[in-house]
Amino acid sequence: MIRVTVIAVLAAIVTTLVAVLIRWLPESASEQMDRITFTYWFATVISIAIFSIVIGLIVYSVWAFRVQPEDDTDGPPIHGNTKLEIAWTIVPALLVISIGLVSAVVISKNANAGSDPLEVKVFAQQFAWKFEYPGEVRSDELVMPLRRPVEFHMESADVIHSLWIPQMGQKQDVVPGVTTKIVITPTRTGTFTLICTELCGLGHATMRAPVRVLEQPEFASWLAKQRAAGAGAAGGAASGGTGGGTQAGGAASALGKQTFASAGCGGCHAFEPAGTDAQIGPGLDNLVADAKKAGEPEDAYIEQSIVEPNAVVVAGYQPGVMPQTFGETLSPEELDALVAFLSGK
Ligand SMILES: [Cu+2]
Numbered sequence: 001m002i003r004v005t006v007i008a009v010l011a012a013i014v015t016t017l018v019a020v021l022i023r024w025l026p027e028s029a030s031e032q033m034d035r036i037t038f039t040y041w042f043a044t045v046i047s048i049a050i051f052s053i054v055i056g057l058i059v060y061s062v063w064a065f066r067v068q069p070e071d072d073t074d075g076p077p078i079h080g081n082t083k084l085e086i087a088w089t090i091v092p093a094l095l096v097i098s099i100g101l102v103s104a105v106v107i108s109k110n111a112n113a114g115s116d117p118l119e120v121k122v123f124a125q126q127f128a129w130k131f132e133y134p135g136e137v138r139s140d141e142l143v144m145p146l147r148r149p150v151e152f153h154m155e156s157a158d159v160i161h162s163l164w165i166p167q168m169g170q171k172q173d174v175v176p177g178v179t180t181k182i183v184i185t186p187t188r189t190g191t192f193t194l195i196c197t198e199l200c201g202l203g204h205a206t207m208r209a210p211v212r213v214l215e216q217p218e219f220a221s222w223l224a225k226q227r228a229a230g231a232g233a234a235g236g237a238a239s240g241g242t243g244g245g246t247q248a249g250g251a252a253s254a255l256g257k258q259t260f261a262s263a264g265c266g267g268c269h270a271f272e273p274a275g276t277d278a279q280i281g282p283g284l285d286n287l288v289a290d291a292k293k294a295g296e297p298e299d300a301y302i303e304q305s306i307v308e309p310n311a312v313v314v315a316g317y318q319p320g321v322m323p324q325t326f327g328e329t330l331s332p333e334e335l336d337a338l339v340a341f342l343s344g345k
Contacts, residue, residue: 003064008056015048026167029192029213031185032110033169039106043099050092110170113183117151118144124174125157126323127203128264129194137226140262142194142211145219149185157329162198165211173198186213202280202321206267256341259334263326273341281322282314284342290314302339306330 028034120142121132131139144150154163154174161174163182172182196207214222257274260266266276270283282290291301294312304311307327310319330338 004056004060006056007059008052011055012048012052015051019044019048028169029165029167029186029188029190030169031187032183033167034187035106035110036169039099039102042102046095046099050095111181111183113149113151117149117183119151119153122152122154122163122174123157123329124154124161124163124196124207125325125329126159126201126264127196127207127267128262129163129196129207129209130262131209133223133226135223135227135230137223137230139226140209140258142209143219143222144184144186144211144213145216146186146189146213148216149183152182152184154180154182158323158325159200160198161196161200161207163194164197165192165194167192171197189213189215201323203264203267203278206264206278253337253341253345255334256337256339259330259338260341263330263334263338265338268322271342273344282317287342298343299339302342303335306335306338 025037025040028037119134123130123132129140129142131142133139152163152172154172156174156176158176160176162171163174164171165184168184168186170182170184172180174180190213192211192213194209194211196204198204200207260271260274260276265271266274266278268278268280270277270279270285272285287302288298291298294301296304301312309322309324313319326335
């Protein structure tokens with residue numbers, strides 16, 4: 001019995017060191033991740049205890065009851081031990097039930113957004129994320145206030161995506177035709193990365209978005225600034241007719257460049273003015289020549305290539321790779337600005 005205990009304690013020390021010394025999980029940045037981490041540790045401690053007892057018994061038995069040389073006799077007949085069997089059925093059952101209970105409590109707490117969450121709409125499409133805050137503030141970057149629950153309402157324009165910020169634990173699929181929800185309450189400021197964690201097409205690996213957690217006052221002023229900028233942009237567009245042509249052109253090309261980035265075009269295309277060098281689709285620096293080859297005016301050709309990618313498939317490339325949904329997900333202004341940006345106007 002003492003020997004079994006010694007071996008079990010040694011096994012427990014080794015496995016505890018492996019569990020503690022290696023950083024298996026990222027440093028938590030949300031209340032939900034704290035609870036998830038607790039669940040992991042709860043199950044890990046139970047696992048280490050069971051593992052150590054089993055290893056102690058196995059190693060001791062293999063060593064103490066090993067067969068002697070030249071011993072060809074059968075072992076003594078054993079009928080089993082009813083008390084022991086009841087114990088090793090009930091104890092593991094209770095442990096598994098306790099893990100299930102802890103998990104259920106954590107899942108329900110993690111889904112609770114409290115009475116005053118910040119609601120953020122999330123739009124996922126191949127291969128980009130967009131966020132919308134109350135007051136129609138749109139952003140390509142996810143900005144969150146410290147210690148306030150953020151409830152995401154998520155929609156997909158095309159296929160199944162999945163939202164995940166590793167340090168914040170929570171993970172939820174974004175499914176076309178369904179609005180899924182998830183709650184995250186950040187517990188430390190800093191910058192993080194939102195990752196699409198459901199294989200969604202060729203550009204999947206590029207489908208990421210920057211995340212910033214700010215102190216609540218800083219967040220409030222960020223949101224106010226975005227609101228003012230949004231209102232300003234709308235006003236600028238309205239007065240564009242009477243304003244100088246150069247200024248309108250500048251705003252349009254800025255929108256074109258911004259749309260190229262936010263729609264994820266750069267994940268597949270090399271285009272010098274945007275500074276991208278991806279190779280999944282053809283380079284876009286010689287579109288004039290391609291339009292001539294197709295025998296179409298340049299702007300019409302570019303617009304068609306974006307809205308209806310399969311109409312003309314560039315030689316050497318497969319149809320159906322470029323997302324077919326830009327006609328629906330881009331606004332007419334964004335589309336015009338994108339065509340102007342690509343044609344170099
Ligand atoms: Cu995705």
